[in-house]
Amino acid sequence: MLGIVVYYFDEEKDQSSLVRSLKLGYGNSDADWGGNFAGDLMWTVEPVVILASPYFIKKMIGAVVKAKQD
Secondary structure (H helix, E strand, O other), X not given: OHHHHHHHOOOHXXXXXXXXXXXXXXXXXXXXXXXXXXXXXXXXXXXXXXXXXXXXXXXXXXXHHHHHHO
């Protein structure tokens, strides 16, 4: 979202306080870089969670079954 805000409100001196708040007080280039970094990080984390979730679910189910047997 930060990239869109920076694109449409490119003049920093004319930005309202709402736009400055959306950018978390950063300048346009820093807000755009931070938004891109956060998006890329999530594109990296999401597949790891998806691929690892069957292993963790299997481990959790096994722990519950073992606790019930004891």
